[in-house]
Amino acid sequence: MDATGTVLEGFGRHLSLQRNLSAHTVRAYLGDVTSLLEHLDERGTALADLDLTALRSWLVGQQRRGMSRATLARRVAAVRTFCTWAARSGHLSSDVGARLRSPRPDRHLPAVLGVEDAAGLLRTAEELAGDDDPLHLRDWAALELLYATGVRVSELVGADVTDVDLGERTVRVTGKGDKERVVPFGVPAGRAVAAWLDRGRPRLVGPGSGAALFLGARGGRLDPRTVRGVLHRLTAVAGVHDLAPHGLRHSTATHLLAGGSDLRTVQEVLGHSSLATTQRYTHVTPERLRAAYTQAHPRA
Template sequence: MAQDAIADQVVRFLDHLTVERGAAPNTVTSYRRDLQRYSSYLGARGIHELTEVTEDDVREFLIELRRGDPDAGVVALADSSIARTLVATRRFHKFAAEEGIVAVDVAHGVRPPRAARRLPKSLPVDEVLAILEAASSGDHPRALRDRALLELLYSCGARISEATSLDVDDIDLEHRAVLLRGKGGKQRLVPVGGPAAAAVDAYLVRGRPALVSRAQAALFLNARGGRLSRQSAWQVLVTAAERAGLDKAVSPHTLRHSFATHLLDGGADVRVVQELLGHASVTTTQVYTLVTVNTMREVYSTAHPRAR
């Protein structure tokens, strides 16, 4: 059959990878799977020779991989899998051109699809408040520290590394401001909300003195009197979320995302939020506007009588 010509060329290419390139067995197996899918796609379009393939055919192949076919039980591939398949396809076409099987490498200009833009996960205000409340369990020094840490993370939108690297002198409770050191050594002065300032003050007065065992500049201390680690700070949040009864995964970045989303929901300008988050570009911050637009769309579709 004519269609076997492409299959034979795939076998020839895989032999080339194995013998001449010394490719790992797993790589060859992966390429074989991807190229079998590609050759089946070409055959279904009536293309039986590589000389008949165009750049548009390669692009359409990627679109089909992303779309899938629910009726035929074909699952859509993730962007990472599509990009991997394209690598195999491009190498195959490059090999065919170098071997003189085709005159032109039609896959040369095809680029992998952009990864889907993942929206940051944020929590509703009531769930954030529940986590903050769950962090408190009396006047125990660590409980005071945990509440102060989580209040500050949510109040300032700080990264976990920024919070754990804080020294006592970095926070000004009188003027309710904190100096955060972000990526690339950049510094920014961020306002501190009233509840967060009160929680930090309570920790400094009644909690930290019981934890500190030697001269230590760090604001947040562990049980041995040293600087609290990022891993331990992460566990503080996870424990509080479990106590609050949340059945979803949370991370310190969840509070940062919630901080940004709640500000924008409240009418804050995106450039102000950019400065508060310490983003170098407003483009990075604008992903949060997609979250709020999605929220508005959901409210509209459920509340407006003519939305559907």
């Protein structure tokens, strides 16, 4: 293995074992650092000679290739993490990435459904499940649970049967950094999940099912891409705005805020480690802002 491979292998172990990052994040960070190392090689710069000028040169090159601000921000985060690790492990004499500034993230928000449209979407899913087809029962339960809890689609498909407590109406999910949280859900989602577990899942169970809560048509754990396809199809059938699972998650957060929930609660529900992240994913409606102002300000 060459020097670059050795460095990447060591950094990958650090991310997995010490930072406890998900396999997806580890792959993304390693790809970002590989891009930086290739840039250094093109410049004829050794890793030991990495400086802020080289880092900025690499970042400018990424911008010129048309990278989105979100991707650039992640790449900067990856390189900062790498530089800190490289300095501590002796590959760099100092943490040169500490002064690399990240581009401001885009303020673009995903599309959201209004409360009535969300209800229409879920009503459509329930009506289709009336034929007792196991896939329709699954789709109804999956969408109800996504909207009720605001969990990520990866968290939904990663859940096991034992993670659901129908009596308490809660589901335990594992989010980023392998952090577990328990999220409540309401009566409609509980009814849909109960129907899926009672009448749908037993008819799809196969050798590869394991303990997975949601199953694909062949009996294996449900794939996130299938959920995306289901959501796109059902929004069309329901005649509401098309959106991805993340848009449904954002809808949940928006509706919680509009209904009176505070940002801290939404942060806990969504599983964000930082309140700043929650503020990016949610926005206060003018009506909610006016109501809060009227209630709180002495001269409103």
